[in-house]
Amino acid sequence: MKPQKKVLIDSRWAGNTGIGRLYQEVIKYAPDEASCAYVKSKMGLGSLLTPLMLGEEIKKSTADVFYSPSFMPPAFSKTPFIFTVHDLMHLFYYSRLHKIYYEQVIARLAPKAKKIITVSHFSKSQLVELLHIPEDLIRVIYNGVDSHFLANEEEYESARPYFLYVGNRRKNKNIPAMLTAFAKAKIPNEFMFYLSGKTDPELEALIVSLGIQKRVRFLGFIEEQDLPKLYKGAHATLFVSLMEGFGLPIIESMASGTPVLTSNTSALPEVAGGAALCVDPQNVTAIALGIEQLVNDEVFYVDCVAKGFQRAQEFNWEKTAAETWETILS
Known part of the structure; x- marks a missing residue:
C-alpha cells in the first residue's frame, strides 16, 4: 500500500454548480492514499481576500499538498498547491474589477503552482495566451458525465414537444439570441422552449416582443435527479453560448439520447467532438436554421442521437477523478 499524503482541500466549492459537481466527484473517488482535510474558513466564494x-489555512495545516477545484490559488504557500481554472470568462463577461483581479492576482500566483488543471484544450490555450502561464504547468482533464444520464429511460411529461436550455443567465449564455432564433425558426407552433431557472424583466420584454409568450416556459431550479428525464424528454438541447470552458449540458444531453445545437466557438466543438450541430452563436439566422434542421431532417436527427450517445460515453467522472488525484498525489 502506498504511503498516505495529507491533502488540504478547499471544500467551500461544494454546491449545486458545475464546479460543485466536479468537487463532489473528485471527493467521491478519493483514493486510500489521500488523507483529506478541509479548509475551515466560511469566507464567501467571491471574496477578493480568498x-x-x-495562505493562512495552509500555514496552519500539516498538509503535504493543497487542492482547490476552482480558480483561487493561495497568496503564499510553502506547501505545493494545485488548482483548477475552468475558463477565463471573468476577462470577458464580468466586471472590470474581475478582469484586473485575474490579470494582476491570479496570473501572478498561478506560475507558483505545482500544477494547474483546466477542463479543455481551449481553456489551456487561453491560459497560455492571455495570462502567459507556462504551457507545461497546465494539465487538461475533461469533466465527466454521470452514468444516470446514460442509464435513464424516463422522460419528462410534456403535452408538447420542447427544446431545452439548462444553465444560468450570464451574458455569455446568449439566451436572447436563442429565444430570437426560436421565434424565427420555421417550425410548428406546438414546439415549446423550456429553460431552467427564472425569467427576468429583460427576457420577459423580449419574449413579448417576439410574440412567443405561450411557447416559452421557465422551469425554476431543477433538482439534479430530475435533469436526466428533462433531457430525455426534450426534442433537442439548445446550448449556443458565446464562450464556454467546457459545457456540461452538451454531454449530459448526448448521454440522454437527445441531440444538441451548440456553438462553433470556444470549447464547445471540442467537447461535442463532431456529434452535435455547431453554428455561429453571433448569427441568429444560423441558430434558427439549426433549429429547423433538427425538426425537419429526420435522417440527420437520428444520426445526431447515435453519434451523441457514443460521444458521451467517452466522458466519465471516475476517469476525471482518477486523473485529478494522480495530479494531486504525484
Missing part, C-alpha cells in the same frame, strides 16, 4: 485566507 488567496490570503487560503
Whole structure:
C-alpha cells in the first residue's frame, strides 16, 4: 500500500454548480492514499481576500499538498498547491474589477503552482495566451458525465414537444439570441422552449416582443435527479453560448439520447467532438436554421442521437477523478 499524503482541500466549492459537481466527484473517488482535510474558513466564494485566507489555512495545516477545484490559488504557500481554472470568462463577461483581479492576482500566483488543471484544450490555450502561464504547468482533464444520464429511460411529461436550455443567465449564455432564433425558426407552433431557472424583466420584454409568450416556459431550479428525464424528454438541447470552458449540458444531453445545437466557438466543438450541430452563436439566422434542421431532417436527427450517445460515453467522472488525484498525489 502506498504511503498516505495529507491533502488540504478547499471544500467551500461544494454546491449545486458545475464546479460543485466536479468537487463532489473528485471527493467521491478519493483514493486510500489521500488523507483529506478541509479548509475551515466560511469566507464567501467571491471574496477578493480568498488567496490570503487560503495562505493562512495552509500555514496552519500539516498538509503535504493543497487542492482547490476552482480558480483561487493561495497568496503564499510553502506547501505545493494545485488548482483548477475552468475558463477565463471573468476577462470577458464580468466586471472590470474581475478582469484586473485575474490579470494582476491570479496570473501572478498561478506560475507558483505545482500544477494547474483546466477542463479543455481551449481553456489551456487561453491560459497560455492571455495570462502567459507556462504551457507545461497546465494539465487538461475533461469533466465527466454521470452514468444516470446514460442509464435513464424516463422522460419528462410534456403535452408538447420542447427544446431545452439548462444553465444560468450570464451574458455569455446568449439566451436572447436563442429565444430570437426560436421565434424565427420555421417550425410548428406546438414546439415549446423550456429553460431552467427564472425569467427576468429583460427576457420577459423580449419574449413579448417576439410574440412567443405561450411557447416559452421557465422551469425554476431543477433538482439534479430530475435533469436526466428533462433531457430525455426534450426534442433537442439548445446550448449556443458565446464562450464556454467546457459545457456540461452538451454531454449530459448526448448521454440522454437527445441531440444538441451548440456553438462553433470556444470549447464547445471540442467537447461535442463532431456529434452535435455547431453554428455561429453571433448569427441568429444560423441558430434558427439549426433549429429547423433538427425538426425537419429526420435522417440527420437520428444520426445526431447515435453519434451523441457514443460521444458521451467517452466522458466519465471516475476517469476525471482518477486523473485529478494522480495530479494531486504525484
